[in-house]
Amino acid sequence: MSDEGPKLYTNKPNKAQVKQAQAKAKDFTVPPSSSSSASHGGSVPPPPPPKESFVRRNKFLWPLLLTVNLAVGGYVYFRTKKDNTSPSSEETETETKTVPPLLVTAEKPHSLAVAAEPVKAREPIPEKEQRELFKWMLDEKRKVKPKDPEEKKRMDEEKAILKQFIRAKTIPNL
Structure with missing residues (x-):
């Protein structure tokens, strides 16, 4: 039979016929002198095939996941960069810079003293x-x-x- 090569069926065999063919092939390949099969009283079922990892089963999802991640990261990066250059934030920064800082005196840690900085007079704008x-x-x-x-x-x-x-x-x- 093995000299003939693979058989081509005109009709697909049903599951029962396929199981019978596998059982015959298994009985033929298992040596009769094995002690493990004799102690269990029959043939030992083969171990289940190893389950593929999550990464390998879903490898088509990784490019999609990376693309979405890059898009969201780029959006967040440019959105925050745009907000930081707004003119209103520049005005608030200049306002906070002109306010003199508060100092805590060494003798009285609970009292706050305002640093006396002279106000610089600016030249008038034409x-x-x-x-x-x-x-x-x-x-x-x-x-x-x-x-x-x-x-x-x-x-x-x-x-x-x-x-x-x-x-x-x-x-x-x-």
């Missing part, structure tokens, strides 16, 4: 530059779209004040 600055502020206010009527009203008032400063002959010193 009127021409102030007008340019007001014009730029007005342009920026026009670009902002208000979310509700109260904010629209507040924005209109601020724009009106900026227009008054631009049209005025002299700009008041602050």
Whole structure:
């Protein structure tokens, strides 16, 4: 039979026929002098095939998982980088830098003393530059779209004040 090669069936054999063929092949390959099969009173069932690991069973998921992970990481990275460069955060940083730090005195640890730093007088900004600055502020206010009527009203008032400063002959010193 082994000289003929593999058999091609015109009809697929059912499970019972396949099991019979496997049992015959097993009986033929197991040596009759084995002591383990004699002590159990029959043939020993073969050990179950080793189960594949989770990684190997789901190897098609790894590229998808890595792609999603990179996309989320990139989104979070660029989102936080964008938030850190906002002009409002720069304004708050400059405001906090101008406030003098508080010092704790060595004699009284519970009392706080304000450090006496002299306030530096800055040079006044020329009127021409102030007008340019007001014009730029007005342009920026026009670009902002208000979310509700109260904010629209507040924005209109601020724009009106900026227009008054631009049209005025002299700009008041602050």
